[in-house]
Every structure is written in structure tokens, then in C-alpha cells.
Amino acid sequence: MFPYAVFVSVSPMIWVPNQLVGAPAGTDVTIECHTEAYPRAISYWVYDSVMLLSTKKYVTDIAENSYRAHMKLTIRGLRDRDFGNYRCISKNSLGETEGSIRLYGETSSL
Numbered sequence: 001m002f003p004y005a006v007f008v009s010v011s012p013m014i015w016v017p018n019q020l021v022g023a024p025a026g027t028d029v030t031i032e033c034h035t036e037a038y039p040r041a042i043s044y045w046v047y048d049s050v051m052l053l054s055t056k057k058y059v060t061d062i063a064e065n066s067y068r069a070h071m072k073l074t075i076r077g078l079r080d081r082d083f084g085n086y087r088c089i090s091k092n093s094l095g096e097t098e099g100s101i102r103l104y105g106e107t108s109s110l
Contacts, residue, residue: 001044012091012095014035016032018031026077033090039092046087063072073086087100087101
């Protein structure tokens with residue numbers, strides 16, 4: 001017998017474990033999304049209509065395993081302007097989807 005592999009094409013799907021996340025100003029916080037897609041999707045974070053890349057302020061991490069990915073975004077040194085709606089977006093040739101996470105906290109005068 002020959003081993004067979006079956007690949008099923010799947011447009012991206014996203015699960016957001018925590019859609020509402022609270023953290024005080026001045027701290028670091030990590031938000032996350034889980035995605036599934038085949039063929040492999042391109043996944044990224046957006047805040048205020050801007051794609052977020054890894055910097056000193058934002059640390060992005062995507063752990064991929066087969067057709068699944070676990071996306072994390074760590075926001076360092078939270079300030080008042082960091083509170084709001086973050087979106088995780090996943091795209092492949094079959095479609096696009098997004099998840100939304102609302103980050104709130106106690107504001108301060110940093």
C-alpha cells in the first residue's frame with residue numbers, strides 16, 4: 001500500500017481567545033489570534049489602519065505548524081494612544097478574514 005496525503009484547500013479562519021483585553025498604562029501586554037488556512041496564509045496585525053511590524057514598541061510573533069498559525073502581538077510600555085481596536089488579518093489565495101481585539105485600560109498622564 002502507498003501512503004496518501006490529502007490536501008484540502010481552506011480559506012483563512014481566525015479564532016480570537018480574548019476579544020476584550022485590559023491592561024494598565026505603563027505595562028506590557030500580549031494579544032493573540034489563532035488561524036487556520038491552506039494554502040498557507042499571510043498573517044499580520046493592524047492598528048489604526050496601519051500594519052504593525054516588529055519594533056521596540058511592538059513585538060510580533062507567528063508560530064506556524066502545518067495549516068495552523070498562532071499570532072502574538074506584544075505592545076510594550078502602554079500609553080493612552082495604544083488603547084483601541086487591534087485587528088489580526090489572514091489572507092490566502094482563497095480569501096481573507098480578520099479578528100478584532102479591543103485593548104482598554106486605565107489611562108494616565110505618561
